[in-house]
Amino acid sequence: GAVVSQHPSRVICKSGTSVKIECRSLDFQATTMFWYRQFPKQSLMLMATSNEGSKATYEQGVEKDKFLINHASLTLSTLTVTSAHPEDSSFYICSAPTGAYNEQFFGPGTRLTVL
Amino acid sequence: GNSVTQMEGPVTLSEEAFLTINCTYTATGYPSLFWYVQYPGEGLQLLLKATKADDKGSNKGFEATYRKETTSFHLEKGSVQVSDSAVYFCALRGDRPTGKLIFGQGTTLQVKP
Numbered sequence: 001g002a003v004v005s006q007h008p009s010r011v012i013c014k015s016g017t018s019v020k021i022e023c024r025s026l027d028f029q030a031t032t033m034f035w036y037r038q039f040p041k042q043s044l045m046l047m048a049t050s051n052e053g054s055k056a057t058y059e060q061g062v063e064k065d066k067f068l069i070n071h072a073s074l075t076l077s078t079l080t081v082t083s084a085h086p087e088d089s090s091f092y093i094c095s096a097p098t099g100a101y102n103e104q105f106f107g108p109g110t111r112l113t114v115l
Numbered sequence: 116g117n118s119v120t121q122m123e124g125p126v127t128l129s130e131e132a133f134l135t136i137n138c139t140y141t142a143t144g145y146p147s148l149f150w151y152v153q154y155p156g157e158g159l160q161l162l163l164k165a166t167k168a169d170d171k172g173s174n175k176g177f178e179a180t181y182r183k184e185t186t187s188f189h190l191e192k193g194s195v196q197v198s199d200s201a202v203y204f205c206a207l208r209g210d211r212p213t214g215k216l217i218f219g220q221g222t223t224l225q226v227k228p
Contacts, residue, residue, distance in 0.1 A: 001161075034215065043204065043220045044159075093158060095216075102208075104216060106151075108158040 006107035021079045021110045023094030029074035030096035038091040050077040084114040117142040121219035136190040136222045138205035146207040148188040153202045195226045
């Protein structure tokens with residue numbers, strides 16, 4: 001199947017700093033990518049849809065100025081958590097659809113810990 | 116709006132036991148339905164899917180049938196193995212080709228030898 005990578009896999013940062021997470025589709029092009037957040041022992045919550053060539057679409061309740069999304073190319077989307085606080089600590093997962101049925105392939109996730 | 120409800124876990128079974136994880140959904144139109152699995156420390160992997168009513172998805176011994184009359188997509192496996200221990204997520208995608216998935220809350224399965 002298609003491969004989606006994320007970098008870094010883990011990041012620890014101080015409160016107030018910004019952190020960038022990359023999501024790459026390795027063997028296909030993706031005009032759309034999705035960013036999810038997963039709290040411990042809970043489900044995935046869709047944060048936003050990243051669109052190549054246009055602005056991201058944010059889900060209700062997600063601060064767009066806090067979580068900056070840039071779909072830089074057909075294979076790369078980035079999520080920047082700005083002025084991170086401990087409550088932003090979470091597991092962030094991206095996905096990208098491809099194929100005739102728009103099957104979504106998920107990245108391995110990024111564990112963010114804000115001290 | 117669209118939503119997915121899964122049975123609460125954790126589910127603990129002995130090896131070779133029969134598994135059922137219930138999943139029901141609410142959606143307009145004709146959604147596609149999915150089961151994803153998340154092994155410890157890993158990302159989500161698609162386990163199986165069904166795109167229309169009465170379709171049966173199957174993979175690795177797991178099965179689920181898209182039942183529109185009961186709005187259900189229950190996951191079953193006849194004989195579980197220790198290696199099946201993971202978190203299982205039911206999900207739906209609406210009938211628009213946006214690709215946006217709505218997930219259930221996830222069910223943790225633990226299989227003991």
